[in-house]
Amino acid sequence: MVKSNQHVIEIAVRISIAFLALLIMLFFTPPQTSFGEVKSNPERKIVRVGYYLYDGYQEADKNGTYSGYGYDYLQEISQFAGWDYTFIIATFQECVQMLERGDVDIVGGLDKNALKSDKIIYSHLSNRVSETELYTTMNNMNLNFDDFSKMNGISVGILKNDYQELYLNEYAKQNHITLHKKYYDSLKDMERALEQGEIQAILTSAETNKKYSKVIGKMDEHPLYYGINKKNQSLMDELNKSMQNIKNSNPSYDMQIQNKYFIKGKMAAPSFTVEELRYIKKKGTVKVAYDQGWQPIEYYDEKTGDIKGVTKDLFDLLSKYTGLKFEFVRAGDLSEALEDVKTGKADMISLVSHDYNISEQRGIYTSSICINASLVGVLAKDRNFDGIKQIAMPKDYYLDILKNYKVKEYDTVEDCFEAVNSGEADATIANAYAANYYLANPKFVNLIRQDLIGYSEDLSLGVSKNEDIELLNILNKGLHCISDMELSNIILSNYVVYEQPKFRKLYYSNPIFFLGSIIVLVAAVMGILIYIILLKNKMYATNMKMIEFLNIEKSRMENTLRNEAERDSLTGLFNRRKIESEVKEFLLKISVDNQISLQDTNVPSHDLHSFMIMDLDGFKSINDHYGHPEGDALLRRISVELELAAGQDNLVGRLGGDEFVFLFKNITGKSESAHLAKKIHKVIRQIAQEDEKWKAISVSIGVTLFGYETYSFKELYQRADQALYQAKKTGKNKVVFYGEL
Structure with missing residues (x-):
């Protein structure tokens, strides 16, 4: 018994010594990993980004949220390089100047052949290509796409120190035309000169241009690169390594974000010669x-x-x-x-x-x-x-x-x-x-x-x-x-499934067995056959009703799915996605119609249209005092009347919350638009009197008018939203037009 206890004690001591030795080894052995290099410094490097705003490439909203092709690319780089960013928003020229001085660390979208700065070094791989175009107004019927005989000798507006001028020189040389260049400080100055007839066209990028949809010339595409100050070679090494890692791990990454932000992302009117x-x-x-x-x-x-x-x-x-x-x-x-x-x-x-x-x-x-x-x-x-x-x-x-x-x-x-x-x-x-x-x-x-x-x-x-x-x-x-x-x-x-009754499927799958079974069945139950014959017409009618029911149910389900994709679930009005799609199609239509009208009559279209954003005043207090079900009931009630007020030929939708949007087509002018806005005010006042809980609501409306000089949905929304903001700021319960700001 004693020997047995001693043996147990010896084993316990050995195990304790082995465990203690293992702990000592783990404590004194430096940590290693085979999964790749791990930086000993846990702090991430802060990189200052010169961030110029380009639609689709580099964007920032009023809430400070960044997005775009260039922003996504920088975030992908940060995952490999271990960088964090500070974004400094400025114009393109200011970003380049800050980079040359060393006030920022990196700027994207630079053409190294056109910029020719001896203070900047460029990434080995490009991250996008340029899309530089010549634009003119829609009512300029004399200039059309690649009509070089008419383009020869025109005056073109260019931004001062814009490296894209090099592209224009190449374009003129290739097509044997002479262009008279005039230089401006800003895009707005160029646009003003174009509208006043001082110049016949402007040179700018497809992303920067927001106003003109008539393209008369496209420059050759050029690769654009990231630029870093020449004195910061170590940062450039990290950048090149990270961009190469992106290329190796996901060769199609460029195309994925290209599809996300640029490819067919916006419907522009085609430029016809x-x-x-x-x-x-x-x-x-x-x-x-x-x-x-x-x-x-x-x-x-x-x-x-x-x-x-x-x-x-x-x-x-x-x-x-x-x-x-x-x-x-x-x-x-x-x-x-x-x-x-x-x-x-x-x-x-x-x-x-x-x-x-x-x-x-x-x-x-x-x-x-x-x-x-x-x-x-x-x-x-x-x-x-x-x-x-x-x-x-x-x-x-x-x-x-x-x-x-x-x-x-x-x-x-x-x-x-x-x-x-x-x-x-x-x-x-x-x-x-x-x-x-x-x-x-x-x-x-x-x-x-x-x-x-x-x-x-x-x-x-x-x-x-x-x-x-x-x-x-x-x-x-x-x-x-x-x-x-x-x-x-x-x-x-158009993906329609071929429907047939199930018994036919059984017949086609094994016709011999199916027919043999029928013959045996008929022989065994001859008496029942008479009864079946008597009920034949009734069964057939029932079967047809069932098929009709299934077809109706299928159609109902398809309509339900379509409505869920296009309609707001609370109010039944068009949702933001559908409204944006409809407005884009309408803008494209009036642009194409105007081009054809100019060729037919030499006179541009004078049709006018109104885009409105409506926001309820006092809606939050209803939710706060009576609960969201009461707020939802009010929104449903208002939506019924707004749809009637808009009429069949116009558009109305709910963007979210208590914000609604209207598109009134082919109006006579500002007075009719004001009348329509007053009509909406009247509707809201009447609804406010229907229930004691709703009596405090009113409505503010922002309006922008537009014609053949088409805008994007984003621009129309921004204009109307600015007018709405002014209506809210100056006392609410009023209508403000964008042109009055």
Whole structure:
């Protein structure tokens, strides 16, 4: 017993000694890591940034919140470099001067070839490219895009010491024109000179220009870099290392934030040349051949007698953005549609594969890519695509991948699916949109899709080579105006699932078993058959009602989803996103209409429009005293009356809280706008008398008027918001126009 206890004590002592030794080792061993270099100094370096404001590139709101392409890039750099920033907002020239003096540490967006400063060193990698353009007023019908004969000899406004002057010199030299340059201290001075006729155009960047939508010339793009004072080489080393790390870890980072802030982010009116404007005016209607059986891309609707699908919605947008009208020429299949273009029955074909060699053979020009879709193989469930040799494809349908297979041609996409389903062909290849549509049909239940990794289909518009090249240019400019969101909405809205009753799906999945079961059942229950026959009509009617109910329910759900995306959940009015989209489209429309009007009549449009922001006075006190449910009830009541006051042809929406926005189109002038604002005041006064709790509310309204010299939504909002702020500041319950500030 004693020996046993001694043995236990010896083991405990050994364990204690080992544990103590481990603690000593951990205490005296310096910490190490294999995950990368860790700085011994926990303090992050403070870097001073010269921050000049450019829409999309470097922005700052009134609350001191920074955003933009350049800001995001700096934040990404900080993650690798361990920097924190102090932002010093100044003009571009002031930022460069501060950098040369060493008052700031870094400035982005510098052209090292144009700036030529011996006090600045530049990053190895660029972080964006310049977009410098020549702008003029919309009512200047004498100047149009790249019309060099009219542009020669005009006076152009340039900011003093602006390195972009170098781009203008290159542009003039390349196009053999002479431009008379006049220098100004600020962009406002240049704009004032342009409006007064002292100059015919101004030179500025696409981001800086906020007022003019008519572009008459685009300079070549130039890479722009980060600049650091020459004496601070160590900071430059950290910057270069961080930018290289960004490139190595995420090669597409530049494009990701480019898409976020610049690519199709704002809809600008297309800049048409004189020849293009003449073409739009002369041509009027463009005939478009299309394949009637290519669901859901394009197809003929037997019920309405019209074209439906992605193609139709795409051309509706092109018509809006270009002023062209389109007439669709129905073709039985792709081959016939191509023949219609070849023979002159149509001016163009709707959507074809984007391949220059094939387009050359077909006698057509291809536009920019409209749609990119993944390719899938469709085959029987018991097959694997690796062993496929023969492919069923529509006649004249081109895909690069088809060169690897023996192709058997059919008239339509559906015919190809039928061939695979019957075993006549091994497989077919289609884009994912078409494949998903047909595979949802129960008669193809024995077919499956296999993704063809690395293969996709680019679809473009095809213009006959017998047609003027201006048509291709106009279409490309129109396509550039279509945002990614608009294109996605078109595709999603046409993604229709083929619906059929479930018993048909069972039939197509195993017809022999299904028919055999029916025969056995009929033989066993002959007596019940009579009863079934008597109830046949009633059952059929019930089934049809069920299908009708399901279709109605599906339509209701689609409408609900659409409303949730576009409508404010509390009031049912348009939400901020929808209002902004509608206003942008309206601004684009009046800009295009004005260009065409100038060519027709030589007189600019004099239409006037009113943009208002309305804010309730005293609303916060209602929430504070009676609770948010009471405030919500008031907002719902007000929204009903505001929608009636706005009318069908105008827009009203809720931006959030107690702030509402209006767009009144085609008004006669300031007096009508004032009358409309008084009408809104009257509505609020009447509502305030309906409930004792609401009696203290009133309304302040900020108004800005605009015409053919279109603005962005952001500008209109800022102008109206400034007027609203003045209305609130000077006593509330009043209307203030932006021009009165």
